[in-house]
Amino acid sequence: MLRAKLSAKVSPLMLELTPKGLYCRAGNFYIDPSGAVDHAVVTHAHSDHARRGSRQYYCATSGVSLLKTRLGKNITVRGLAFGEVLRLGGVEISLHPAGHILGSAQVRLEYAGQVWVASGDYKRDPDPTCEPFESVKCDVFVTEATFGTPGYAWKKDADLGKQIHTWWNTNAARGVNSVLFAYSLGKAQRVLGVLHPHATKEVYCHPAATALNDCYRAQGINLASTRCLSTLRVGESLRGELLLVPQSFLRSDQGQVLGGRYETAFASGWMAKGSHGFRGGYDRGFVMSDHADWNDLVRTVIETGAKTVYVQHRGNGALVKHLRTLGLQAFPDTELTPKQPDQLAFF
Ligand SMILES: [Zn+2]
């Protein structure tokens, strides 16, 4: 009797949280493993998701060149078109757009009549440089929650390209350079994408972004024209230019090209706190996140129709608590460990 009660309450786990990350026992593969494994399904090429050393990688076709740029040309990687089904150990795997960066994917798993979706990083805001997020129906949703506290909610209609271009122009009129800090994969290309309709001259890019820009352009994504900072001659200095660089730039010798005349800005979701006085030491903050804000996290969970939700990068646990008030079975991802033999009986 007790046993029957327990098995009714606890659903079987298609994904387990292991020291190497999310593992699918039935298909013997990992999603975004933290170390080398035989079969790695990679949601996207950011370094906290794509790591070296695995024998076989799988990712969205539009993300293959980014993964190779990050992990090395010689990796063995199979690109999957969005929606294409791959079978591993009887598990049907398909990738669906996550709207985070080019080629970023949610992973849908179907096995024994159950559907799980692992979101990877995702956002719902428009972004001309990647495939738009697609809601995928499932029984169990494993969601990221980078901005999983209610304070992080931002306007969706901001014309960021225009805002950045105006800031650049205003500085240029004074002979001042505009230094915009942005991660070299994803954020830098999104800035170039939203600037594409506005920019009339080249944007200077850090060498770390140059090869990645090329990957985007090769996939037909329109980016503002760029010039690599490595093409500057020694001693050359800039006036009124826009530079897209990582934050380490100002501390390096390369910062000398600014001739001491510059303003700084940061493009990030963390700038959403700017409305409460937080600027983090930058002259300007552009609220540009590649993750879903609080409202979009909640909306997305509801759209999947999942009755059970596991939350990754869960911050202070606010999302888990909130989803429970909506009647969902919500847990931190640490609960993705089999607690009872019933949970493994599934396989
Ligand atoms: Zn990411």
Ligand SMILES: [Zn+2]
């Ligand atoms: Zn991430």
